[in-house]
Amino acid sequence: MSFLIGENMIGGYGSADNILKGCTLSVERGQIAVIVGPNGAGKSTGMKAVFGMLNLREGSVKLDGKDITNLKPQERVNIGMAFVPQTHNVFGGMSVEENLIIGAYRREDDFSDTMAQVYDLFPILKEKRHQPAGELSGGQRQQVAVGRALMTQPSVLMLDEPTAGVSPIVMDELFDRIIEIRNSGIAILMVEQNARQALNIADVGYVLVNGSNRFTDTGQALLENPEVRKSFLGG
Amino acid sequence: MTQTTKNFVYFAIMAGLLVAVGVIQSWSVSLSIFNLCLISAVMALGVNMQWGYAGLFNVGMMGFAAIGGVAAMLVSMPPVTAAWANGGGDLMMSGLMVVVTVLAIILILRKMPKGKKRNYTIAAAVIAGYFLIRHFYDPAVGAIESTEAAKYGYLGGLGMPILFSWIIGGLFAAGAAWLIGKISLGLRADYLAIATLGISEIVIAILKNEDWLTRGVKNVTGLPRPVPYEVDLQASEWFINLSATFGADPIEASSIFVKLCYTVLFMVVLGVILYLSERALNSPWGRMMRAIRDRRDAASAMGKDVKARHLQIFVIGSAVVGIAGAMLTTLDGQFTPGTYNPLRYTFLIWVMVIVGGSGNNWGAVLGGFVIWFLWVEAEPIGLFVMEVVTSGMDDGSALKAHLIESAAHMRMIMMGSILLLVMRFSPKGLMPEVVRHHD
Amino acid sequence: MEDILNSIILLANFVIVPGMTYGSQLALGALGVTLIYGILRFSNFAHGETMAFGTMITIMVTWFMQSVGISFGPLPTALLALPFGAAAAVAIVLFSDRVVYKYYREKKSNAVFFLIASIGIMFVMNGIVRFIIGPKEQRFADGERFIIKAREFKQMTGLSEGLTIKMTQGLTVVITIIVVYALFRFLQHSKMGRAMRAYSDNEDLALLSGINPEKVVKITWAIAAVLATIAGVLYGLDKSFKPFTYFQLLLPIFAAAIVGGVGNPIGAILGGFVIAFSEVTVTYAYKKFLKYLAPEGMEPDSLMQLLSTDYKFAVSFIILVVVLLVRPTGILKGRVLE
């Protein structure tokens, strides 16, 4: 029984309501689960479905054994889920620090130590904390986005292409940080375009095609699977 | 019930209401309402073209109606030769200066390279032009406005039959719309709304304050009519005989006869415009308009020039409103710039279109009828309600007096509520747009 | 030298003081419009009516207070009544949100439907105001009338031009400064204010951060209604209250919000003053002013007025159009949707 699981999800947007055709995504505490697949496969849609941002026609989402299929996204924040969307994932007009403070919006306790942890994780953010997030570089913006999500002290962190548009060096950096986050016991569910590198750090990997699971296995096994290599990893 | 029977029922009810007013109040009142219903329907058709066909949010109808109205006055009133003699020359000169200034600006724009220098030159030209224009304009206005100020004080018009003005009014409005559209049609919906609202206020400000042209708030009364006068009818043999055959009082009959004449004229106009609108809506042109409205990006990707199409429909729709404005002034027999109010001349028309059913021409006509009828009848109904409500109160009580006096404002509340209710519970209006699937 | 001083006083009296006053009133109005735009993302055509409604209630409470002998010393009694007017405006605006706008929000309707709905609300509120207080002009200023009188000023300075500052003008500026300061403190430093800015910046991400959109929307309406009432009362004290005038104020208020950069609060304030000063400077007759400055024998004989005061709406509008064409985001960058 998985910590977070979206099971047999079927749904989509308004009239286009069959983007997901029975897809299953799950992740354990202290694990990284990576979703890869071609553009338009429904990876982002699957993430949104798990976070309650679209209505499922069928299937369910469970967190720690509890059915949360009908919770609103805000309510999922309350029970320890955090999501970094693929695009528009920072408050561009607000400073880095304010982005983090907003991340802690739901918290009533003192969150200064969480903020210190985020700054430890991403030192560049501390340096730029008074700068508007919209004026940062792509990689720095992704760090702000992840930092904002961490401010809620989530037990599950969902990342949609955190390395989109960043250089290979920064990507490796980010992956290192993500491993650090996992090591602190958080479950990480993420979509990645850089499939090879991502599967390398993945405990579980999903290859999503056309709204349903094509392959599901450990990251290593997928990397070694000749079929996956041929069709999805460029040989 | 199918939509067709529903539509039939709606119009039947409307006719029934008008008959009821004829029986209960008087036929003269009923006809007055009906005539204004017809004009409202024309206006609503104009708005429907812009909003219903093309999704353009124009809230400047008041301006276009007033432009039509001033056309009616300018076409029909006889010229005031004394005023022309006193100030005509200078006025022409100031007009000439306007042309010269505009030409100078165009020349600068054409000949000089872009940059700061050009901007300064333009600014200089504008300032010089402004003073040149004022130099002739001020004495001209002074001379014209002091020409028999009590009676004239303006230039008068062309002295042509007022019916011409329905066309001229449309053309005036079209010209203004072309200019406005050129400037503002690229804007987002709400900016376009604010822009058109502002322009309509400016139009009214001009008509109210340029006394040499319109006599301003002193109004121009006694516009020539396209139909006979009651007194002439009452004096003519054939009419007395005619009313005798109906057993009617010649005085009342004459008033009804005059109104009927207007009714016929208005119905012809409404009929022609409605016919053309329907033809246009169902032509390839109309389909394209709706395609642009519904899927703007796709349409422009398909190479349709969205802005040019929008300008077209903006001009045509505004012209229709201008025609209606001229008709209205004709019916009133006077031009009174002080009476234009955006609630009545712009937003009420919007209520008509939305209640009737945006995108449906017959719906716009129905909306024009229903809403105008309610607007007029809200007053007696409101008064009646208030009298019932206050019947228990003391006759001298201030509250009672206040409530009865304020009853007239109920109609604003009613119109707003109708708009909100229709939007919420029947967002397609009484007669929804007919979606045809061609090709 | 004295001529120059006189000309400055003249300008202060007829341009600067009225411009500051009117600018403050527009700024408060435009702030409301801009907040609604930033959060709810539509242009609220009923804002002028909200001003009228709040002011009307304030006037009625003022009358009541006057009738029972409550007064505020040298200050207008209306200031005591203002909280009641503001509360009433908040109530009616929240009610309209609950029964009208919320539905479209849940349906995620296009902004234009919100706009049309606001026209419906405008009709209803317009009717309510006229129904209750009537369409006629009302004056409700009491207390001290002047801070500085022209005559006293002349005696004090020995200049031939006097400076008059009405109590209502001084109050307008002072209250505006206080209100704007409080608003900015709130937006910048309070949890709710930050949530509002976040919501305005990126609605989806605000939801993902656990911000409750309905709460943000309600607070925004409430603030806008309070600002509208304050603007309306100050305008009414300074000039007079007439429902139709308030409806017409919509145009310069919109112009101010857009010129400054819609959705941007600082822009709204800047826009308010830009519009107000343009209106005042363009419609002021400079004859007397130039007489002080022009060399002997060169005094102008015309009024030297660029545009008659009847066209003051045209001024705000022309600025609006120029800004929309040249810099659609406004002077300070506002939000450009679509």
Ligand SMILES: Nc1ncnc2c1ncn2[C@@H]1O[C@H](COP(=O)(O)OP(=O)(O)OP(=O)(O)O)[C@@H](O)[C@H]1O
């Ligand atoms: N808001 C939306 N409304 C309607 N359809 C959508 C919407 N968002 C995405 N889609 C459609 O859903 C399908 C899957 O999109 P999704 O964004 O989930 O793909 P993805 O796997 O994340 O692709 P990418 O790798 O490019 O991010 C696509 O066909 C897309 O067109």
Ligand SMILES: [Mg+2]
């Ligand atoms: Mg994606």
